[in-house]
Amino acid sequence: MNTQDLLNQIAFIKEIDKVKYIQRKTKLFNSDRNENDAEHSWHLALMAIVLAEHSDAPIDILKVVKMVLIHDIVEIDSGDVFMYDTLKNHLNSDEERIAANRIFGLLPQKQAEEFIAVWEEFEAGETNEAKFAKSMDRLEPLLQNTSNNGGTWKEFDVKYEKVYEKKSVIKNGSATLWNYAEGLINESIEKGILKK
Template structure:
């Protein structure tokens, strides 16, 4: 049984290497190179460790780390959906559900069940850990776009109202980080890198 579990786990580890090839729309800080999903997940994990003291309530950091490290694994099959996409909603889809079942299903059942439950919890965004994890997920691209003089906001014609709407989720996990993020958004308007209609 242990050898069988190990072989399944190794196959899963090989499969998730594909996350490194999933390109995101956002670019690395002060760079013209697009970030990939693996880089994004790693960065969120580091942010969660460093910024956890700013969560609205104490959170289980290990659970938050699991969330941010696995939340985009489904994009191996489903692809990355740009948060400001006007044709496709940035919410859990049937395609992502099938991807979660296939990819996490490669693992032994107990690990599969745990990771699917953690992925579902992140997607629902209702627990303290999920709220904080989603705060990290929304903060990182904000910081990237500011560092790139508007980045994807300029490239895709995203306006202030849309950015504000999507980013205010940060408040649910951390009011203090939201205060910082909100000021960044306002400063971006003043600098002319984010347009109000």
């Protein structure tokens, strides 16, 4: 056993506990409490396992689970960027790259390289696994907002066009889940919890 590798792994495990303190704008289902990044990542991992059969392409579900569990770890340093933020882009940033190198760099080199590669693959969104993982990442807050009478859409006056644009990423991983999501978006318009 390499004692230094173990100590590095324990240091990483302690560091990622900070994900539990990163508050997201979305609220838990049928709740007024904000979700944190750890809850979000856990929920996406279970969603991916449960909904894997709806992927449009064959996927390595373990890789998808890894992606959704680590995709927001960089927010320990960079903070959460609200999906509908009008001032800051939600795409990969220099801040997130620096955070990825620092946080994953706590691990032994081989693991650090693997985690960074998985994180980069998720961010690029080009592989079947990344497309499905991103579908999960966009579906969960949609389900939350519809369970909360519009949730962050109402709170931040987010319009239909922006929601539709951001959520349409779901179709890259699953036509079935996109059809379901599109139906929820349209129902939200009819119910008046999302405005055009």
